[in-house]
Amino acid sequence: QVFDKIIVLNSLSKRSNLAGLRCGFAAGDPEFLGRWVKFRGLAAPQVPLPNQAVAAAAYGDEAHVIENRRLYNEKFDAAERHLAPLMGKVTPEAGFFLWLNISRWGDSESVTRDLWTDTGIKVLPGAYLASDQSDGSNPGKSYIRVGLCASLETTETALGRLASWLGDKA
Template sequence: MNFEKYPFERLTELLQDIIPNEKYELSALTIGEPKFETPQFIQDKLKETSSLLKKYPSTIGEPFLRESMINFVKTRFNVSLQMNQIIPSFGTREVLFNFPQFALFNKKNPVIAFTNPFYQIYEGAAIAARAEVIHIDLTKENNFKANLSDEDLKRCDLVIINFPNNPTSASMSIEELGSWVEKALKYDFILVNDECYSEIYFDEKTKPASLLEASLLVGNESFKNILVMNSISKRSSAPGLRSGFIAGDEQILKEYLQYRTYVGCASPVPLQEAAAVAWNDQEHVAGFRKIYKKNFEIANEILGTPIPDATFYIWLEVEDELEFTRNLYKEKNVKVLPGSFLGRNGLGKGYIRIALVENEIKTRDVLTRLKDFIDG
């Protein structure tokens, strides 16, 4: 398999010959990893249940974990799921990689489409599945929203969209998502929305909708051809718990569950215990949202960038993203990610991605450095 280098490996190569300005402490705005402590009640649950390491975890997950995820979906999206409509996963990265291989295995000439620029695991899954790729280009001209021609959709076996979007921070309305559900039914392809940023929003009136909600909106009550993925990594500042899920079409999930028994990605029971209390609690998530909103307010004040509906990313337009990244690191000891490392066919060129995952004080300091660099 010929996988492309991961963006962070490419960034290391880009910056390897640069000596940064030692006047400043290094600030890395590159990785979408929250820099906040995992809430204490989650940590306590993990400690309290460590004796359960003596048990083999089941592939399907403990009932209490699935119930907590179902409760989350009901509380957040007002969608009622049955036990056979959800499968816990070891975060979303593993399921985003292995689900396409499962779904496309029996296709003679498989075709997968996904948003571009993108989380690189989508491309890795396509390579592993030997699938032809159709890119769903997200551009300033289309407001970074997903659209694909009927001719391309007719060829697709699997489509992965990602809203709220990494890296552009764009969101799609429930009606826009609903039109994608209708296309998935009309052209009979599996439609997946990677929703791991759904909980990092800043206004109750504009909080992101789920593809599951959109499915119900257009009358697809069985979620035929429709799946969503989500995780607690961002919402609970707990990426190390590796707790995610895939939910939707029970017929697809029934076969996928059998496949997963061979994959060996079952989560240890103590991690499931800690994840369950996180999924069941919404209050701590609201606290994190306030932090991220404040960071965007600081960015708006310093850089003039708009506050998006969701995510913790700024997709900042620059003249030459590679030179910008190199010179910013050299002069201000700040690392950002060139947008071209996240896209194909020229998408992402002329942008950098900034992850606002630090506290208010660090965010103000580093964005001030960034502004000073831009003003030159």
């Protein structure tokens, strides 16, 4: 079979900025999906009909997806303008978060706390998104995750504050 042992999961969280909707789909290997659908029907919450209607409308519209991509590209361009002079290239190869190596300024928790206290910028410590390893290290300890979900104007302001703070601490 063409789709034997292949499963694709898709979510409106990333495609359409609808993370709170908690709606997506799976496609691929019919044998696996037959068992998975049966299990999911017994073990997982069902998607309410209004959510399904929103999901169907979102999957039926590509215009908002194209616009979201354009807006993210503008925000990545802004990130490069503000942060690349201090950190080098910051735009990821994929995804829509910035993962910044902040080891020059401290660990992810202390930098996150200080950014909030000093600038009002909320980021997520990379250490919170990775597991401690058997040797006690944490691969996320040197990184912060910066979301680019706000408007371009708000994102520009936050990136400017972030760059100033990093520059002052360098």
